[in-house]
Amino acid sequence: MKQTMRLLLVALIAGAVTLGGYKLFVEEDTIAYVQSTENTSFIPTNNSSTAALASGVEFTEAAEKTVNAVVHVKNTTISRQPSNIMEYFYGGGEPRAMLGTGSGVIISPDGYIITNNHVIANASQLEVTLNDNRTYEAELVGTDPKTDIALIRIDANEDLPFVPFGDSNSVKIGEWVLAVGNPFNLTSTVTAGIVSAKARDLNEFDRNPQSFIQTDAAVNRGNSGGALVNTRGELIGINTAITSETGSYVGYAFAVPSNNARKVIEDIMEYGNVQRGILGISAANVSNPALRQQGINETEGVYVAGIEPGSGADKGGIKEGDIIKKLDGYKIGKFSDLSGYLGAKRPNDVVQVTVLRNGKEKVIPVTLIKLETYELSDIGLEVRNTTKANLQQRNLEYGVEVSRSLTQEMQRYNLEGIIITQINDQPVRDIDDAKRIMNRRDGQDPIKVTFVDLKGEKNSFIFR
Numbered sequence: 111m112k113q114t115m116r117l118l119l120v121a122l123i124a125g126a127v128t129l130g131g132y133k134l135f136v137e138e139d140t141i142a143y144v145q146s147t148e149n150t151s152f153i154p155t156n157n158s159s160t161a162a163l164a165s166g167v168e169f170t171e172a173a174e175k176t177v178n179a180v181v182h183v184k185n186t187t188i189s190r191q192p193s194n195i196m197e198y199f200y201g202g203g204e205p206r207a208m209l210g211t212g213s214g215v216i217i218s219p220d221g222y223i224i225t226n227n228h229v230i231a232n233a234s235q236l237e238v239t240l241n242d243n244r245t246y247e248a249e250l251v252g253t254d255p256k257t258d259i260a261l262i263r264i265d266a267n268e269d270l271p272f273v274p275f276g277d278s279n280s281v282k283i284g285e286w287v288l289a290v291g292n293p294f295n296l297t298s299t300v301t302a303g304i305v306s307a308k309a310r311d312l313n314e315f316d317r318n319p320q321s322f323i324q325t326d327a328a329v330n331r332g333n334s335g336g337a338l339v340n341t342r343g344e345l346i347g348i349n350t351a352i353t354s355e356t357g358s359y360v361g362y363a364f365a366v367p368s369n370n371a372r373k374v375i376e377d378i379m380e381y382g383n384v385q386r387g388i389l390g391i392s393a394a395n396v397s398n399p400a401l402r403q404q405g406i407n408e409t410e411g412v413y414v415a416g417i418e419p420g421s422g423a424d425k426g427g428i429k430e431g432d433i434i435k436k437l438d439g440y441k442i443g444k445f446s447d448l449s450g451y452l453g454a455k456r457p458n459d460v461v462q463v464t465v466l467r468n469g470k471e472k473v474i475p476v477t478l479i480k481l482e483t484y485e486l487s488d489i490g491l492e493v494r495n496t497t498k499a500n501l502q503q504r505n506l507e508y509g510v511e512v513s514r515s516l517t518q519e520m521q522r523y524n525l526e527g528i529i530i531t532q533i534n535d536q537p538v539r540d541i542d543d544a545k546r547i548m549n550r551r552d553g554q555d556p557i558k559v560t561f562v563d564l565k566g567e568k569n570s571f572i573f574r
Contacts, residue, residue: 167286167341173300175343178241178271180290180336182297183225183248183262185210186235207234213291213336214238214262215345217375219269221246224375225335226350227253227260238264241298252378257320257366257453258350259374260335273337276344278367279440279451281305281323289327289349289363291336303327303363310364311446312351321450322364323347329363338365347371369454377456387457387478389428390421395444396433410443411435411466419499426476428465435471436464452478483513484541486548489557489573490517493530495540504529504566508539512561531568532560 187208212229216222223238230236236248246264253260285305293299307324325338329349338347347365354360377384392415394401396408406413411433417424434442437451438461455461457480464473483494496511509529515521530538533547535558551557557573 169286169288169300169302169341172288172339172341172343173290176273176288176290176337176339177298177300179216179273180241180292180298181214181216181223182239182292182295183212183214183223183229183335184237184239185212185230185233186237187232188234211292211295211332212334213332213349215335215337215348216270216272217275217345218272221264221266221270222251222375222379223248223262223264224348224371225260225262226348227255227258229335230260230262236262238262239297240270252375252382254374254378254384256384257370257374259348259366259371261375261378273339273343273345275368275372276340276342276346278323278346278369279454281308281340281346281367283308286341287325287327287346288339288341289325289329289333289336289365290339291329291333291349293328293330293332295332299333301328306362309444309447309450311444312353312364321367321370321446321453322350323367325363325365326361327363328359330359331357333363344368367450367454370450373454373456385456386481387452387455387459388421388481389452389461389463389476390418390423390479391428392416392418393434393445393448397444406433408433408466410441412442412445412448414465419497422477422479423463426463426474428463428474428476429467432465432467434463435466436462438462439464457481482541484510484544485516486544486557487516488548489559490515490520491525492516493541493544496529501529504562506531506562508537509562510538510541510544528561528563530559530561532558534558535560 187210188205189208210229212225214223214225217224230250233250236250237245238248239245246266248262248264251261251263283305287303287305289301289303291299303326305323306326310322310324311320312322323338323346329352333349336349337345338349340346346368348371349363349365351364352359353362374384393412394415396406396411396413401413414428414430414432414434417428417430434448436442437448440451442448455478457478459478461476461478462473463476464471481494483492485492491512492514493510494513496509500511501507501509506529509531512525512528512530514526532538533544534551536547538544538547558570559573560568560570562568
């Protein structure tokens with residue numbers, strides 16, 4: 111009897127080992143399903159698909175459409191570095207060629223290429239290399255430092271692949287995008303990510319606010335000027351900047367919206383400069399603490415703090431104290447939304463402005479006016495044509511108004527609003543006079559500026 115029990119126990123153990131071995135080494139993996147009494151969901155225990163594939167997004171077609179139209183831009187600049195103390199103080203030194211690199215996007219079959227202004231700045235020679243390693247010398251067509259956009263052109267004697275423009279206003283947060291460029295001299299690099307934010311202003315205290323598309327697609331040095339495209343292969347932005355403590359990508363990249371970039375290059379091609387349309391208001395975000403103290407309880411929108419006499423806003427009927435909520439139905443949550451939308455508009459365009467006034471919304475058509483400014487870069491000031499009313503208020507016949515300070519040093523003097531009447535003792539009636547005087551002066555000569563301040567007092571500064 112004991113012998114029989116031992117044999118039975120051995121048989122049971124052997125059977126268990128055989129069955130376990132079969133399950134472990136022979137039988138294929140299966141998918142387990144979890145069923146709920148409320149609803150049914152199927153959860154695979156072995157998930158090898160990526161998030162992009164799981165959502166049905168396919169990147170290969172967009173990459174194939176884009177990669178051959180994104181080029182490598184090489185910028186050769188000549189600099190003189192002093193080799194002794196005399197050259198350091200009085201100038202001179204041996205000229206040295208320095209090479210910078212970036213990216214560009216072909217936007218037409220005849221060789222027009224859009225890139226960043228900082229990629230081609232101060233270039234003595236521009237060279238463009240296509241994805242198939244063909245190299246061409248490029249010519250500079252025009253630049254706009256304010257938006258950091260530049261237009262160059264190559265002559266390939268044949269139609270080139272190009273990236274069509276998309277509508278950056280229709281881009282949605284969370285939408286998949288590709289960044290295409292040449293980081294670290296690695297040609298034709300494609301990275302994927304999503305749109306992290308829109309209308310992002312990197313410096314909220316800057317008087318020249320920007321409105322960037324933020325993405326988490328990896329962008330590094332050399333990506334500047336490259337393409338940010340949607341999954342259809344349409345250009346929705348020009349990669350321009352990153353925010354990083356290390357100098358390399360850490361998850362935040364920023365692109366100039368394609369609508370703004372397209373408008374800039376079209377202006378350059380048609381007019382030779384950028385035509386900027388403005389409402390004619392001074393404004394602030396409703397989230398400003400000072401407005402909270404005035405009883406403004408709105409959380410989104412732009413508060414109208416002042417109206418420029420004779421502007422489109424003035425003629426259209428916008429009033430001080432209005433809160434702008436929409437432009438052409440496009441939601442305005444903060445000032446960078448407003449500046450970004452208007453950045454794609456031109457003077458004389460009509461914009462439907464939705465304002466909140468006395469608790470009720472009202473739609474007001476406003477014709478944009480031309481923003482005419484000129485940068486006196488040698489003294490760190492930007493000037494614009496002023497109004498007749500402003501001149502009459504200070505008993506002046508002519509002059510240009512300081513619209514903003516360009517350097518931290520000049521910002522200390524609070525010169526915004528003063529009227530410059532003379533430069534180097536020559537009358538300045540408008541910004542064209544200012545351009546003519548500055549262009550004719552010797553670059554080493556001092557600059558004498560005569561102006562009338564906000565109190566109506568006349569003063570002169572000499573800049574050396």
